[in-house]
Amino acid sequence: MNSIKGKTGVLLINLGTPDSPSVGNVRSYLSQFLNDPRVIDIPWLLRKMLVNLIIVPFRAPKSAKIYKELWTDQGSPLLYYSERVQSMLDTELGDDFTVHLAMRYKNPSIPSVLEEMRKLNYQKIIVVTMFPQYASASTGSALEAVMDEIKRWWVIPDVKFISQYYDHPLFIDAILDRARKYNLDEYDHVLFSYHGLPVRQVDKVYDNGVCEGHDCESTITEENQYCYKATCYATTRLLTEKLGLDKSRYTVCFQSRLDKNWLEPFSDKVVEQKAKEGAKKILIFSPAFTADCLETIIEIGDEYQEIFEEHGGEKVQLVESLNDHPLWVDCLKDLILNR
Numbered sequence: 001m002n003s004i005k006g007k008t009g010v011l012l013i014n015l016g017t018p019d020s021p022s023v024g025n026v027r028s029y030l031s032q033f034l035n036d037p038r039v040i041d042i043p044w045l046l047r048k049m050l051v052n053l054i055i056v057p058f059r060a061p062k063s064a065k066i067y068k069e070l071w072t073d074q075g076s077p078l079l080y081y082s083e084r085v086q087s088m089l090d091t092e093l094g095d096d097f098t099v100h101l102a103m104r105y106k107n108p109s110i111p112s113v114l115e116e117m118r119k120l121n122y123q124k125i126i127v128v129t130m131f132p133q134y135a136s137a138s139t140g141s142a143l144e145a146v147m148d149e150i151k152r153w154w155v156i157p158d159v160k161f162i163s164q165y166y167d168h169p170l171f172i173d174a175i176l177d178r179a180r181k182y183n184l185d186e187y188d189h190v191l192f193s194y195h196g197l198p199v200r201q202v203d204k205v206y207d208n209g210v211c212e213g214h215d216c217e218s219t220i221t222e223e224n225q226y227c228y229k230a231t232c233y234a235t236t237r238l239l240t241e242k243l244g245l246d247k248s249r250y251t252v253c254f255q256s257r258l259d260k261n262w263l264e265p266f267s268d269k270v271v272e273q274k275a276k277e278g279a280k281k282i283l284i285f286s287p288a289f290t291a292d293c294l295e296t297i298i299e300i301g302d303e304y305q306e307i308f309e310e311h312g313g314e315k316v317q318l319v320e321s322l323n324d325h326p327l328w329v330d331c332l333k334d335l336i337l338n339r
């Protein structure tokens, strides 16, 4: 048996990114991602045909071009920052814990990292994703992939899952600290742009598959606590209360949609609308992304800037993701030690 630093293994999981921005690697990433039944939740045959014959062949070359713009000397920002957080958290947690990092799609893969962890014979494993708001397509999929591996082990240690933490005070404080360098009074409007989801997927958290009788834009209760829309609005309320931002000065919106049946309002449409109303400068928070990635750097930073300028606006300012912010690491540490 290999020696272990401590008795608890922590598995930190993020979404994943292509191994390189080549068309082949982007195709392989998109294929694994979009064939996930929690991401495209339609019947098997229909998903295989739609994803493998239509979406991936058409999207891979376009996405590869964008990934080439995103790539830095350190590789993909999502993987780079996830590794930084893993190493900082490992140091912060001290000798009783060892922190491992896996990606839901591509590398380091969940099966390979869990196999290393199995060999280390931990007494306890704590699994935490880098998704603050629960969604079946992100957190649910990552936790299912972990269960699929561990269920086959002969020895199953104590296992603990952390499903969401959008309201953790240190998560909120870390975002506020990122925003400190921007003077809110200089901006005509503020957007809180979350990754979008098909409405059908969000509503599946309710037994009858519909979000009826819940006021998910203004209240969160035991009944809608896993409704992604409700947690995005709740995250925004926690942030805006501390920022002292009046309701008239901000909009919650959802980006990266694949079709029209996704959560509304759509971020790109809000950006366009604000420019048409005469806004010159807008500030965009992206509290569903804990590491900067294609969806923040390119979609918000470049594409929304273009849309805004096209309609008369001047500057779209992105509030950087938490990346390797020390308060973000403190948040994860607190979740591991105290949840």
Ligand SMILES: C=CC1=C(C)c2cc3[nH]c(cc4nc(cc5[nH]c(cc1n2)c(C)c5CCC(=O)O)C(CCC(=O)O)=C4C)c(C)c3C=C
Pocket (backbone or CB within 6 Å): 015, 016, 017, 018, 030, 039, 040, 059, 063, 076, 078, 131, 135, 137, 138, 195, 196, 197, 198, 256, 258, 288, 289, 292, 293, 294, 295
């Ligand atoms: C049906 C499609 C998709 C669902 C549902 C979805 C949910 C979802 N995604 C994230 C986080 C990220 N997604 C990222 C990229 C990305 N997302 C989709 C599609 C769905 N996501 C695609 C096709 C892509 C690839 C890029 C592209 O071709 O446009 C990323 C960035 C990864 C990177 O390498 O930088 C993140 C992060 C969440 C949290 C989520 C559910 C709430």
Ligand SMILES: [Fe+2]
Pocket (backbone or CB within 6 Å): 195, 256
């Ligand atoms: Fe996504």
Ligand SMILES: [Fe+2]
Pocket (backbone or CB within 6 Å): 211, 214, 216, 224, 227, 229, 230
């Ligand atoms: Fe809801």
